Amino acid sequence: MGKPLSVIVIGSGFGGSVSASRLTEAGFAVTLLERGPWRDTVPVREAGIKERRPLPRNGGMLSVLRSLNLPFGPKKGLTLNKNGFLELFVTPGVKVVCTSNVGGGSHIWAAVIEDSPAGFWDHRAQGLSDAEMREHYRLTRAELVASYPEDSASIPNAVDHAWQGKSFFTGIEAEEKPQMGFLFPSGGGDGTHRDKNGIVRAEIDYQQPNGMFGSPSGAKSTVDALYLLPAIKQGLIIKDRHQVSDFLRMQNGAYRVNARDLKSGRNVSFEADIVILAAGTMNTLRLLMASQDKGQLRTMPALGRGFGVNGDCIGDWRVDDTPARDSCPGTPAHGRIMIKGHEEGMYLLLVGGEPPPVPGFMAETVRKKTGTTYQVVAMARDNAQGFVSYDGGRLNIDYEFASDPVYQAVFDAYRSLERQSGWKLKFDERAVLTAHPMGGARICDDPQQGVINGFGEVHDNPGLYVADASVFPQPLGLPPSLSIAAWASRVSAHIIKTAGPM
Ligand SMILES: Cc1cc2nc3c(=O)[nH]c(=O)nc-3n(C[C@H](O)[C@H](O)[C@H](O)COP(=O)(O)OP(=O)(O)OC[C@H]3O[C@@H](n4cnc5c(N)ncnc54)[C@H](O)[C@@H]3O)c2cc1C
Secondary structure, eight states, rough: OOOOOOOEOOOOHHHHHHHHHHHHHHOOEEEEEEOOOEOHHHHHHHHHHHOEEHHHHOOOOGTTTTEEEEESSTTOHHHHHHHHTTTEEEEESSEEEEEETTTTTGOOOOOOOOOOOTTTHHHHSSTOOHHHHHHHHHHHHHTTTEEEEOOOTSTOOOHHHTTTOTTBOOOOOOOOSEEEEOOOSSSSSTSSSOOOOOOEEEEOOOTTTOSTTOOSOOOOOOOOOIHHHHHHHHHHHEEETEEEEEEEEOTOOOEEEEEEETTTTTEEEEEEEEEEEEHHHHHHHHHHHHHHHTOOOOOOTTTEEEOOTTTTTTEEEEEOOOOOOOSSSSSEEEEOOBTTOOOOEEEEEOOOOOOOOOOHHHHHHHHHTTTEEEEEEEOOOOOEEEEEETTTTTEEEOOOOOOOOHHHHHHHHHHHHHHHHHHHHOSSOOEEEESOEEEEEESSSSTTSSSBBBBSSBTTTTEEESSSSGGOOOOOOOOHHHHHHHHHHHHHHHHHHOOOOO
């Protein structure tokens, strides 16, 4: 048996963690580079990871913002706190939010788990189809511990109970209810679980927030706990707080990846036979563009094209019901809703208020205010006609979303809910805030139309793979993380098949 091929994975969200875990298990020598820190959660602490940084839930407001990318000022963006949680991209029409952690966006997600729409993977590229993807969805859904209690009556705010009799919502069929990545109470034991890998997690406490500022108890499925901690035992090397700047293909066909060690402040480089980019759509595009700009990769003519925002739109719904409601307890997303008369063409979630991490003496006041507001979060299949370009470090997004009929339908539905309920619903028609940027390095066999082939490899740059939503040929119009995990599972399976240790 020869020396195992070496792999560098960049980013440790859904795409990066699944890839790193699969390839380590198959015997590759894998190093994962992640700019964010390990977060202080029960599973990470119990696994003996020493250097941890608090989640915003425990770290306060100053730990929230990591970096800001603005249309003016420094082109490479402003880093406010290198251990911070959130990164924002602000452009005139589109704002994007993403995170920075070992475990990526799985610390912020509401853990709503959905398949892709039928036909999503068909006719995109050779060898790729819904049928080919099915097994990867099945595996990753189980690994993310997707479930939902058959009877949700005990879950505060669960939509199928809490809104019965309200005529402005159309009922959702049982099979349309989304599964979620939480440890739901099982009714036995002390509420603490140790899984087959020895990972310790607590069952969800519905009175404690587990949403956008993290889940300190580990009740929410996060990929650091579910994939990375077990993979470390099998030999995975994780370099946390290492920020990659660019990479190049060397004459021998291997790659050199340049990064900054944020702990020591030194520049470092790593070499590997294979590189998997999974830095999340915005940062994957930035790294591809930076490396292409420096002449370090073969040109990718379609890079930046076909960018979409998953039809994301957030409405703040100020509910003034009798008796008064409190939107905070329960799972972070209370379930899927349909607004009467607007059942087609969009996917809507009712999301609970989550008080920001403020000092104790302000907590009750803030909670009272947040508790009266629910967010109506829309997703839809926008036309993805956006274009992302790169200018010496800055990403520009050129996207005229408001004229897209998909958005007009979402705005109409919001106005209708406001009318039907009589409660104010506020949303922004001029600028979209998305948590689900997609595309820009799309899958397509024609290098003039797409950047990636049907197995995740970048055209004309052998050994360079992409395992995040930047490859999506179209927006999903649904929560995307399961699809990212399933895609990473497929990309890894291909690498194992074609280059795996004998
Ligand atoms: C409030 C909120 C709620 C959400 N809820 C849901 C939900 O319920 N269901 C769902 O399916 N999705 C949800 N999402 C979306 C989900 O978080 C993303 O789809 C998912 O995290 C994307 O996975 P990824 O692996 O592509 O990238 P990410 O999870 O973003 O991971 C990328 C990682 O790469 C790292 N990185 C970036 N640049 C570099 C660099 N230069 N060097 C080294 N590392 C780098 C980042 O720090 C990050 O940790 C939500 C998002 C938000 C903001």
